[in-house]
Amino acid sequence: MTTVTLSIVVVDENDHAPEFPVNPVVTSSRRDVIRPRVFPVVTSLAENNPVGAVVAVVTATDRDRGINGHLTYWLRPAGVTGMLSVDPVTGTVSAKMSFDREQTSLVEFDVVAVDGGRTTRTATTHVSVTITDQDDEVLMPSPAAVLTLLPSLSLIRYQMPSLYTSNL
Ligand SMILES: [Ca+2]
Numbered sequence: 001m002t003t004v005t006l007s008i009v010v011v012d013e014n015d016h017a018p019e020f021p022v023n024p025v026v027t028s029s030r031r032d033v034i035r036p037r038v039f040p041v042v043t044s045l046a047e048n049n050p051v052g053a054v055v056a057v058v059t060a061t062d063r064d065r066g067i068n069g070h071l072t073y074w075l076r077p078a079g080v081t082g083m084l085s086v087d088p089v090t091g092t093v094s095a096k097m098s099f100d101r102e103q104t105s106l107v108e109f110d111v112v113a114v115d116g117g118r119t120t121r122t123a124t125t126h127v128s129v130t131i132t133d134q135d136d137e138v139l140m141p142s143p144a145a146v147l148t149l150l151p152s153l154s155l156i157r158y159q160m161p162s163l164y165t166s167n168l
Pocket residue numbers: 014015016017018062063064068069115117121
């Protein structure tokens with residue numbers, strides 16, 4: 001009788017996509033369609049922030065082991081990377097500039113998580129950052145206030161010569 005020993009190596013396939021936290025309360029206009037929705041990340045940042053200020057930490061999970069579950073993060077669209085950056089390992093989104101709410105009041109973008117599988121799988125979540133106001137503007141009179149001031153200003157100017165004349 002011959003004994004054959006077989007070694008079976010179970011190779012982990014990249015069969016799971018990364019997952020961002022999903023909304024447990026499913027909202028759908030059609031009752032029969034029940035699909036979990038990825039939570040949009042809603043956050044805020046006060047204007048005049050220091051460069052490097054942390055805006056959000058956005059992380060996903062992946063049920064695969066090893067490289068198949070190893071996630072890397074990036075931002076989309078590419079245009080947003082002029083304003084913000086994401087740490088590819090931790091998912092920490094930080095500001096690359098000091099925001100001015102009078103110029104930019106809302107920044108919206110996606111964070112994409114991609115795993116390290118040979119055929120990569122991805123997940124996306126939406127982030128919206130409201131830039132909140134600080135009292136950093138010089139007080140200017142409103143156009144209406146300037147209009148009401150004008151008559152009195154011209155009155156002073158035209159009264160001046162007559163004052164001088166009467167003193168002569
Ligand atoms: Ca995976």
